[in-house]
Amino acid sequence: MAVNGVNSTDGSSTLGALASGGASGSESEQRFLKLLVTQLNNQDPLSPLDNAQLTSQLAQMSTVSGIEKLNSAFQSLLAQSGSSQVLQSASLIGRNVLVPGNELTLKAGTDVAFAVEALQGADSMKVTVTNAAGDVVRTFDLGALPQGVKTLSWDGLSDSGTAVPDGAYKVSVEARVGDTKVAAGALTYAEVTSVSQGSAGISLDLSSGKKAGLGDVRLIL
Incomplete structure (x- = not known):
């Protein structure tokens, strides 16, 4: 068969x-x-x-x-x-980078550089600097701004024109389109002290004691 x-x-x-x-x-x-x-x-x-x-x-x-x-x-x-x-990231060590953050350190005779970022165009943007007690010491009315990053500088003076004490301050940002708040944030400078690689990717260790990813860097000085 x-x-x-x-x-x-x-x-x-x-x-x-x-x-x-x-x-x-x-x-x-x-x-x-x-x-x-x-x-x-x-x-x-x-x-x-x-x-x-x-x-x-x-x-x-x-x-x-x-x-x-x-x-x-x-x-x-x-x-x-x-x-x-x-x-490649190791070349950033010792350089200053602009990353998301709201902490400013004021030292006598030195202007404090920072920036704001609008995630979309805004009709008005207001920046407020407060001291450790939460009191407002300086405000910046930036008016209408397009989407993107705008660099700023604070001379250490209050709204009344008097010098404020050295120390730690915080900056906040409020952006609006009409009466509606829109996404915006503060950016601060920090020195890169070291670079490491983890499960989330490349991490930059900053002089402020915080960490930032490569995607957080808006500007390199």
Whole structure:
């Protein structure tokens, strides 16, 4: 009686050779081949595994193997890219960067540079500087501003024109379109003291004691 498809002897020898050749591959490939060989060894001679089914299973194994290799190559590429970014970011050490922040430090005889960022155009923008007690010492009415960053400087004087004590101050920003508040924030300068890489990417350690990501940097001095 003639039997069509893959017979037990031919299937075992062919897939046995594949299993032997895949011994140096991943565990998933080896398990797949062993299962396929076992399937052929125990198939019903009167209803053998046909060529199309065998080809389909081998194609599935090849697809899984290709995806694993692609993932491995991609992870390797990401690791190399991360190392390259760390080396490039190291050039920022000792430089001053403009990043989101609201803390200002006033020292006698030195103007304090900072900036504001409008995430969209505003009809009006008001900047307020407060002392440690929360009292307003200086206000800046910037009027209408387009989207983007505007650099500013505070000379250490109050709204009445008198010099305020050295120390820590905070700056806040309020932007409006008509009567509606819109997104805006303050930016301050800080020196980069070191660079590190973590699960979230490249991190800049700042002289202020805070950290910033590369995406936070608006300006480099």
